Every structure is written in C-alpha cells, then in structure tokens.
Amino acid sequence: MDLKTTEQTNFRYITYHLLIMAICLLVLLLPGQINSRYYMILGTAVFAGIVFCSARTYLLALFALKKKNTYDKLPDELPRVSLIIPSYNEEAVLERTIPTALAMDYPPDKLELIYVYESACTDRTEQIIQAFASQDSRIKAVRRITQKGGKAAVTNYGLQFATGDIIGIFDADHSLNSDLVRLAVAQLQAPNVKCVRGWCRTINRTHNLVTRLVALERDMVERLCIYGAWRMGGFSTSTGGHAFFQRDVFDEFGTFNEDILTEDIDFSTKLHAAGYQIAVLPQMQSWEEAPTSMRSLVSQRKRWTRGWIQVWRIHATRILKMKKATLFKRIDILISLTCTVISGLFAILIPLKALSALDFRTSCFDENISFMLWLFATTTPGIIAILVWCLGREEEDPSGPEELLLIPLLIPYIIFWFCISWFCLVDEFVLRWPFAYVKTERSEEDRVSAELDTDLVTELTTEDQAVETEEVMEGLEVGLSKSLDT
Template identity: 25%
Template sequence: RDSPGSGGTAPGAARTAHREATGATLWEGRALIAAVAVAEWSVPALATGLAVVGVAVLARFGLMLVLARRHHRQRNRRRFTWGPPVYEPVSVIVPAYNEKECIANTLHSLAASTHPIEIVVVDDGSTDGTAEIAESLGLPGVRVVRQENAGKSAALNNGVRHASHDIVVMMDGDTVFEPDTVGELVQPFGDERVGAVAGNAKVGNRDTLIGAWQHIEYVMGFNLDRRMYDVLGCMPTIPGAIGAFRRRAVLEVGGMSEDTLAEDTDITIALHRAGWRVVYAEHARAWTEAPASVGQLWRQRYRWSYGTMQALWKHRGSVLDKGPSGRFGRIGMPLVVLFQIVTPVFAPLIDVFTLYAMVFVDFRASLLAWLAVLLVQLLCAAYAFRLDKEKYRYLLMMPLQQIAYRQLMYLVLIHSSVTALTGGRLRWQKLKRTGEVGAPRPGAGPRGWRARTAGGRCRPR
C-alpha cells in the first residue's frame, strides 16, 4: 500500500481505472478484440492470396503472349497451309428470333460472300416479321425455314437438317460477315482432323463507352485466349457469332444440345470428346452488335457464365479421358475454371485488400503494385490489338475499364455462381438489338457500309 505523498496511485483512482465491464460495454470490448483478431488473421491470409493470384494472373499473361505470338507466326508463314484448299460450297445457318432490325444487314453481307454458299434462315417463331423481311429481299441462294418457337439450339439443329453441304457455318442473326469471311473460315477443313473452326468475332458498335470496353475485352480477353487454346489443343468455345463445323461431326455428337444455356461451349467440348480438332481462324472476321446498356450486358454475361458452368459440369468426365478429350479435361478445363470462374469470384476481395493496403499500410507501394499489374495488362492488350490490326486509341479507356467494367463482370460471375450452387434455373433471354452494325468492306471496319434494316439495300458510303 502506497503511503500518502509517495507519488503512488490512490486506491479510488485504481478502482476507477480498472473497473469490471458489464452489459453493452462488455460486448463492445469483446467485439473489438474479435475484430482485431480477425484482422490479424485475415490480413496475412489476404496478402498471401493476393500474391498467389497475382503470380497466377501474370503467369497467364506471359503464357498468352508467348503462345499467341507462336500461333500468329505459325499461321501467317508464307508457306503455311492446312491442306488442299477448300473451294466447295458451304451452308450458312442463320437462326433468327425477332431480328427485324438486323436480318437485312446480315443477309446482305452474306450475299456479298466471295465463297460459294447457300443461306438457310431458320425463323424460330418470330412475331415481328423477320421471316417476311428475309424473303422480301429476293437474294439468291436464301431459303427461309419456319418453326415453332423452340430456342436457338433447336433452330440450329433444324438448319443442319436442311443444309445441303458437308460444311456448315453458324452465325447469329445480328452479325455481319466480310466478303472473304466464309472463305477464310473454312480453309482449316483442308485438314481432315479438324471438326470445327472458331472465327474472329469483333464488336461493331464500339463508339459508346460500354461498347469500347467490350471491344477491348473481345480483342484481348477472347481472341488472345483463343490463340493460346488453339496452340494447346483445347479450345473451350466456338463463338455463336461465327463458327464452322463439319456436318458429320455435329451429327456424331448429337447436334446442338439443349442441356445448357451455352450451346456453343457445349458443342465445342463435345467435339473434343469425340476426337475432333478445334482451331481458330484469326482472319475470318465477323462484326456483331454488343449489348448497348448495362442491363442488357448483365443479362448476356449472366447467361454466358451460367451456361459455361453447366457445360463444364456436364463434361467433367473428360478429366479422365484419353486423347483430345483428355487434353481438354486436364488442360483446357482447369484453365477455364481457374481464370474464368475461381479467380474472378475472389478478385473483389483482392481489390478490397488493395484499397485497405493503400489506406492503412503503404499507399505508395500499393499504388505502384496496382499500376504495375495495369501496365502488364496494357502491354498484353496492345500486343493483342497489334495482332488484330486494331487502333490503339481504345486502350486509353482501359484504366477505367479495370475500375468499373471489371467490377461489373465480377458481380455477374458471382451471381451466376450463386445460381449454380443453389440449383436455380435460368431461361434464355433475348437481347434488344438496334441493327446499327452494317456490312463492312474488307478492312473498312463495321461502319464501311450504310444499311437500311427493313428490306433496304446496303450500299458503301
């Protein structure tokens, strides 16, 4: 016990400083201690996760650059050939449901094809006069097949049944081809092992901010990926906007399946499992109308993400297969799962941790790390734009794309994952089209032709 005047703490003051907490104060203290404990555990865990994801993403970028360069050099060698040139006519199948704004542009672009084709328009129960517009154009080689509304897969299968030729090209009713697109697309069939070919889908309506963001995504995220997957022999998806198939290969795997909402991914994996080779034709370009609003984009990507998960789950047995099927199961499927599902699902946590580090740890180091990753992405995008001969000015929008557009894609994927885990069902969703993407001349880009959509004539401007 301290004596008076000794400078010690008085007994009353000690009791006041160390009184026992009760009630709300007790729970506030416990909550604070728990929060500190969680922070002490989670911050190192998030830092480790950030490092692992960062290394994986950078490794993927490096792999894409190396393999994309290899793909480009192989396919653009002066003496490169797939085999005997393919000159025989092919059937182009155009599934259409309420495409009155776009169908005339689509058919006029096909009519200008330098490769001999027949055009089979399968009207899937349209209520807006799509079939009538197609017939009224009076274009040679165009047949219109009507069916009750049954969905895109059923329309494509109906088109395959009506096709007269051994090679079928499938496209969307809102897409336009360049005159030499079909000829470029079918040349890989000179190799008898090739069962399907993916074309180069490009965004036509890229003048808006959201269109420009999708343009960057298509050139970098889709086409650079396809070059990589082509070299690895495990292409996961032939785009619905532009793809070509051997008719017998499609029939061999049972046609376009209605089991998933990503019929393009489903048929591609099925062809791998049947032993066919799937390749990418970079010079076969198609111009498609991308969603013009956030709501339309959300619905499209939600369906894509959910359908891809369905297709991967459906074909999970390929992991144990041999040959092309096993190659996809053990190389392609893990890459798709890791970089199109797992990493994006957890990416928002990494972004949150980056912000936390900027505020509470080291702002300068965290900002430099984020800028370094952005620089690597810019370099990859610039190389992809160079390969596709695109204008670099769109890359000025990439920093904003990484901040805003990427977060939207994360949320879409999380939404799709929750739907898949809870066993929810997602119906096919028709997007609203404007028909603003006209048929281009070779090398002229999507604005090379001006078109009237309701039976008018496309003319160069």
C-alpha cells in the first residue's frame, strides 16, 4: 500500500463515478416507471434503514449514560509500558505533543516512547525527534526505511523495539493527559480485557467551522456511541490513534494487517471473535487535531470508510461463526460493519425525496406515521448533540454553548457522509480503484491553530511535571535549533 500526503483525484476518476451513479440511479429507479409501487418498496426500505440506525443510536446513548465503569486498582508491581508513535511529516505537531508524553505520571524507568519516523519524511520530523531523544533516555528514535507505506506497517516495525508488557499506540498529533497511562494500566487488570481505549478530544475545535463540526461529531461518536457499545456488551473498537494493548495479544494474533486502511478495526474484530473485551474509558483522554479544510476532511473520511468496508469484506461471512463471542456481540458486530457499507446506499434518498415532491408515493406508511418517523430520525443527531453537551457540563468540557448552534448543520453533514460512503462503495466493489494511505495534511495553518491552544496543553500536566517538562524544553532549545539549522 502506497503512502501519500494528498489524494490524487483526476478527471477520469470523477467521470467514472458520475457515470456509475447515473447508471445505478437508472437501474434503481427505472422499474418504478413500470410499477409505481416499486418506489414505495424502495423508499420504505431506505427509510427503515435510517430509522433503525437512529433507534440504535438512542440505545447506545442510553447505555452511555449509565455510571462510568472503571477498574481503578493498579498492580503492586507496575508493568513496563511502551508507547509507539508513528511519525511521518509531523514537524507541525511534534513540539507540542512530545512534551505531554514526557510529562506522563508514570515511573520513568517503566515507560518508553518509541517514535518511528519514515526515511521518506520531507520535513524536519527526524531532527525534532532526535533532538528530544538526546535529552531524555525514555525516547527511542527509530528510523524506518520506507518500503511499504501506511500506519500499520510503521506500527508493526515499532513493535520490534518495544520492551513493555503493555503497548500503547498513538498518532503523532495527540497531546496526552498525564494520567492516561495509569488509567490504562488499571483497566487492563480487569478480567478478559485485552485492550482499552479512551476519548479522543479535539484540540483545535475553535479554529474554524470545519473543526467545530468535526469536534462535535467526534464527541458524539466517542462519548456516546463507542462508550455505549462497550457498556452494552457490543462492538467497542480500538483506534489506531489512541489505544493500549496487552503485549500477549500480538503473540496470539500477530501484528496489524498492512493491506487494509483500518487495521485497528480489523484487529478489534479479531479480539472480539476470540472472546476478549475492548474497554472504553471516557476519562482516559488525549487531544488530536481535526482536519482544518474540507479537502483534508474528505481524504480522511474516505480512508476511514473504505477501511471499514474492507473489514466487512474480510469478516462478514465469519462473524456469526465467532463461537467465543456472545450471540448479541456477533449480531452487533455485523450490524456495525454493515451499516457503514449500506450507508452509501442511503444517498438514494435524495432522488427519492425529489420523486416524493413530484407526487410519487415513496413510502408504505400513511402520512402521519411517515411524518412521525421522519421527525424521529431527523431530530436524532440534534438530541444526541445536546446530550453530549450536557455531559460535557458535568465533566468540565472546554466546549461552550455555541456548539449547539451547529445542530442545524448535522443533517447536511450526515448526507455528506452518505456521499462519501457511496464513493467508497464504488471504489471498492465496482471500479476496484487502487487505494493508498492518505495521511491527514498538517499545514502551517494547523501549526498556528495548535499554538493557540497551548493553554490547554499546559493543563494536561501537573505542576511538578510542568516544571520538569519546562526544564527539558530549555535544554532542548540550543540542541534543537542547531539540529534544525543543519
């Protein structure tokens, strides 16, 4: 799999998609010209899928509102922890994120930070990592000769250098709360828990409208949906940007799949299939950068969505045969993966609504029931957003009431998601379009945005740790400036 910093979308690619979309619309809608009842059946099927997804979202939210389930007993002998941080062209974020990792509230002799950077880096990533490593022995600077790109390949390479009993994996743009490792170590002592992940927050949420919308969406998914799945006994997932694993899972399952785009979801499915649990702790937090432009957001979401579709292709026929997982969990895994796949088909809702405006009947329900169901489905995102905001008030969330002004944009944003899913379906099943790992861009604009949030980064450390980190940073000033000038 190739590694790219920007997505190459040419005229031929767009033309193919437009032609296929036109053909699919003809195939799907033409039978209605023969028998108008067809539109009723098709519209009802799409409608039922959307209502089902809305109902499932409410169910997850209900479980997420239950009292937090934490296992807070640390072992007498703290295990050694290795954090692996793949880094490719991360100059814009490393000087913000490395100090938060160094300020971790965990014994220094029990913690190692493995920064794996690519030889193909075109910025100053290598110099920055080497400068920090020269000042703190906990940092291992590992240079990988780029052959096969993608986050999974880099992470797997880093595993060779990890000596910890617990392996943490983070994206390079994550600033870490100082209690992160302790919370993870405690939760991993719980029976049958082989992985734990927390809540990925957005550090640049106030930068522009795109980052605000992404931050709200991420909070809805992370705080309610993923946490709710864990509390419900369903398909909780790890993420490549923020997760801790017991070391022995890599002996049992091997390393991450390097041939798909979402190796984390694939690995999560394997863990659940073996009967293990992936715990989710909202109080275990790190802070990532959201894409600041629509172009970057589209590239990121296409990577995620096509990756989920690839996981569905691999595991769909095996899920119900996962005898070590409960029947409920197997069904929930199948539903979670399938919803991502079929969400692209929900884009057909747009021409169906146009037909409805032309007095074609597109639902088997009478007008009153249809209205109530549409009201139920279309208000779901707004109600979930309000729930997340209310929870944030209790948990000292940095977001303000202005977040609620974004609620009217959630439905257009979901339709945007449907369109992304459509493109990914066509790429995977029709065009068989070659895929590459398109890294989220970090621009100078992102660097400025991160600098505006330095107060938040400072709050991630205790007072004593902040003093220690400041001393490290002072020692780096001379060495780093010399390295960057060479």
